[in-house]
Amino acid sequence: MHSETVAGFHQEDSVPSGLVPVGIIYGDVGTTAFKCNITGHIEQTDYVQMRHEKVGWVLGQVDTINRKTDLSLEKAQELAEGREMDIKELVFATINVIGYRDERGLLQVPRTPFKAGETVYRASEDLIRDVIGLKDDPEKGAYIGLLNGHNIRVYLDINTIVQKHMSVLAKTGAGKSYITGVIIEEMMKHGVTLLIIDPHGEYPSMKNEGNATDSRFGVSPRSYADRMMVFSPDTNINPDARPLRFTLGNMEARDILALTNIKNAKTYMVALRKALDYLRAVKPQYGIEDIIAVLEADEEHALGTLINELEYLKEMNLFAPQGTKISEIVQPGKTTIINLKGTPPDIQQLIVSRIATALFELRKIGKIPPMMMVVEEAHNYCPQQGQVMSSKIMRTIASEGRKFGLGMAIISQRPAKIDKNVLSQCNTQLILKVTNPNDIKAVVASVEGLTSGMADLIQHIPLGVAIVTGGGISMPLFVEVRPRETKHGGESVKVI
Template sequence: MSEVEVKHLGEGYMDSASLKKVGVIYGDVGTTQFTCNVIGNLEQGDYVQVYHERFGWVLGKVDEIKRKTNLTLEKAIKLQDDDFTVKEIVAATVVVIGYRDERGLLQFPRTPFNVGSIVYKAEEEFIKKVIGIKDIREKGAYIGRLYRYRKIPIYLDINVMVQKHVSILAKTGAGKSYLTGVLLEEFLKHNVTAVVIDPHGEYISLRTPSKKTKLHQEFGVLPRGYEGKINVFTPDVQLNKGKPLKFTLSSMTSRELLNLMNLDARQYLIPLRKAMDLLKTSRQYYTIKDVMRVLESEENNALQPLLSQLEYLDEMGIFDKRGTKINEIVQRGKLSIINLRGVPPDIQELVVQRLSMALFELRKRNKIPPLMLVVEEAHNYAPQQGTSSSTKILRTIASEGRKFGLGLCIISQRPAKVDKNILSQCNTQIILRVTNPNDLRAIGNSVEGLTKGSLEEIQRLPVGVALVTGGNIPMPLFVEIRPRETKHGGESVKVV
């Protein structure tokens, strides 16, 4: 082995004699990618290493594989009658990732590889070293193993996730709620304070251990439940189990109340404001029924639509004289699930808006511990088109929350329908299978370093495999998600 080779391989790396040969470079060779014929077991997404005469060992990734033949349409038609030998070659396009220099910095080779250079299957230790995959289990969330390289665990830095936000994107049935459950398990293990907006009530299953399988042993995890670390709140205690979630009516303005009821502010703002101001002068807390009594005393038939909407809000039971205190919801080291299953969409928006605003204001004043706010079905609460009362505060948290230790995790099955101002602020992105062209376009525009081959591969990802990028992950990586420790609550209902 030459001096240059020793210098760039470093201690513990094998020489080429112990590596598995998988191809030879041919054709036009650039500094960012090259083509090699495949002479071994090589698949799209595999990592390879090639020795460069100036820079030592360099890591690459197979972006595309094609089988090239000399069989034309005319020859294919004659193939049954004539004695014709088909010549073929399997060729791989490899994207160059780079090498680590003497300072440990990732560098690209500034000159192309030599034509005829041998391509080897990359060693796992070399992959970890060049990509910069580190074992940070003390402060990291263990989400799985590098896809097809199960000896390389992947950890996401929890501090970075809270400071710089997270997005989890996937089509329906691709495993986003399963993955979110894995992430929440890691938060619970590391005593991270979190609040989850749960529109379908699927994360309550975090209390219950899963059944042990062979995968648990392979990924090094054991089934367990987190009963003592989970609190559940719901606006509808008759429909869902949990502690009641109530808001104080006196903390809302008349305009906010009208927006919730989708009524014309020009027609109803003045009478509603007068009624609420009158009640504020006489008492500290008041109810929807109190507001209705004041409005009914005016005996104005034009106010009947307003009274009907107020009666609807009263039936929802979301308002009370004394609302639920935030310090009851946010408890250090615990997970609070806001179960909105069966709650009407307008009430869900109110819950997300009021709760998010309270978390942001109290976190600014350091009245509650640093925490992660997890929002499922985020396209409903922060849509790219249309309006939602919760969009503005979620934008504020996305842009300013990191300053105050309030992290945001956005989960959606429609990336193209999520507010781009929010999505662009998510530094750590976890993407499972996506097939919609608009969603793929949105992902391609927001993920740095994503190659054309990787973007195409997102459409074919098996369930349980995700593309992870950002945060402490220096480049897009495909990760096989570990099995859940707890029971998965988001399984589809079987009809037959």
């Protein structure tokens, strides 16, 4: 097996020029991990390479670094008091073996351990690209940034993102909306149809050019105004948006009551149903004011509370005799922002539920193009605890959307508070800084291939760096997020 490589390896004793030694393998050596005494400059998550007697060069990654000293606490105190002393120390790293490509191009891990005493080198970019499988692929790939510490572009497979769902998880201010904007830019560039649920009105700014200046990334400012549409239920707060209205005629008494603060819906169910039946018989297109008029005429029941609630809904201006058509909202190759800034949470959930249901049903019968729905603050629309109006459809899309070409991107600062059934369906994951212990647990549980060293790092990830998995990449990568082409609209303050 593999005779050429082995022969080639034995003949060639010298190390290719340019490789920088950073350590030596020592101690007990396993096939998937080993210790390395550090002699050069190397940091956590850096890539290294070492020679294996059977297979040649193998890629590894620094998982943890430790400094072991013989300095006792007492001695440390003496040292602090100014006494000189000799300290023995050893700086060592745990290296995880990533593997090598065999002659068929498959990722393999050597089945025998490395030899203790072998030199560990900083990995060459060619080996990193080859083993991780990073190709510059502007045709099918979404360019999200550079492999941290290297000049290697990372592309995620667009089809995989769309078809197998994506999650973006991190604490507030860690850069979720920023990196989501990067993904959206890439989707727009590739003609993907998108709908963005935007509770804070952060995304309309993508119509404007940003001011990218960092030349390492090769990104120039760009506007996508020609591909974007904005709708909002509240065009007073969001005057640049087109009005989003729903057809009242599609709402049953139960749906309407669910939008009110009325706890005991049964009290009013019969009266409301009767009013709707009556209106349907006499007036094909009715508004909330019509329902109110019918209820006011009802002398049998005390309906004051219901009428007050309906007055409130009327003020929301959410319903119209003729609602916005889905064909207006979703257009092939375009990005639609549903700007929910200023809309109360229960109404937001209703809107998400209505739109998501329409997308799912219309996708099933091919009436709209394959597309992706981006949901910011997803914990509000599919919480782990309790049921909100949009819970069910979010779960359905998570589990069945991919069959029908309806992808979902879930964005949240509270991974622990999102429905696990939804989160676990997201195959592409972008993780930024997370500090809440429950959230770290939720993230670690949902990310495949995360090493213990990486899990510890999650709470220290600097702004602008993301851990990326899936999307056609077989192992978690640290990626320096590329600058935005468009203007970032996030208003959240920097917390890092």
